[in-house]
Amino acid sequence: MSFQASYAEFASPRPGDTATSSRHLAPDCAGLDFFALDRGLRDLLGVYLPAQAHQHLLPHFQRMGQLSGGRLNALAAVADKYAPVLHARTRWGEDHDWIEYHPAYQEMEHIAFADFQFHAMGHRAGVLGCDAPLPPAAKYAFQYLFVQSEFGQMCPISVTDTSIHLIRKFGSPALQQKLLPRMLSPDLGSLWKGTQFMTEKAGGSDVGAIETIAREEGGQWRLYGEKWFCSHADADVVLLLARPEARLAAPVALRCSRVPRRLDDGSRNAYRIVRLK
């Protein structure tokens, strides 16, 4: 059959077709096992993972494949219909900026951060019973299975994972000691998720155009400016790019600050979330 003929058949309904007919639609993947049906992935894992890790992780890949076609798929369909809601204040009128999520979203968070610990699997031992951090190929294979049902969660997962990476690589020992146990936690009640605030109206691709200013005042850094886009506004630890005031003349001299959502005394830091996109 030529391409043109098959396109014409797809485009023109035939007598007897009804609105509910699924004859012309892509097949529904709900209920399928995304790992079992993906021979390419299974073969590649055998090539790229060390034999022992491959053998140990196989049942976990199988479980994720079933979850992705099953429970996760059902939860994602519900969460898509109930977008998160930004609340600027608490009921007592305090400026707290908290975000309310549907229980379906929260259950997906549980699968991602508590059960599979995506954010921590590349950084520490103990995830999925492994005695070392998972190899990158294993982490990305889990993510590949997960996002076939739920892509939205991948933003908080990814920015937490990458923030941990930056803090491990560049943070002082004291900062690492303070942040990493909480950021690597599998307990959603005490976990500190991460994020990055970089993009501004003036500076997306052109990071050198960033206008947010970092000013040293009374022995601590204060940040003045507005960010424009971020994958995970609801984070506990923000890594933020700003221009140190003393070096305003240098176009690429930027400083990466760690901004806590809550200060050491427990109070809410003074930044505001303007809206959810």
Ligand SMILES: Cc1cc2nc3c(=O)[nH]c(=O)nc-3n(C[C@H](O)[C@H](O)[C@H](O)COP(=O)(O)OP(=O)(O)OC[C@H]3O[C@@H](n4cnc5c(N)ncnc54)[C@H](O)[C@@H]3O)c2cc1C
């Ligand atoms: C899914 C998603 C998640 C994101 N998450 C985050 C986040 O967590 N934190 C955060 O800070 N930001 C985040 N961003 C924002 C992202 O960093 C910016 O969108 C990106 O840096 C591009 O900036 P911009 O959108 O302002 O586009 P612009 O920089 O205005 O670019 C617009 C167009 O111009 C082109 N262009 C730009 N400069 C040049 C040049 N010099 N020469 C030729 N062409 C050029 C670009 O290729 C593009 O096609 C996210 C964006 C997306 C889509």
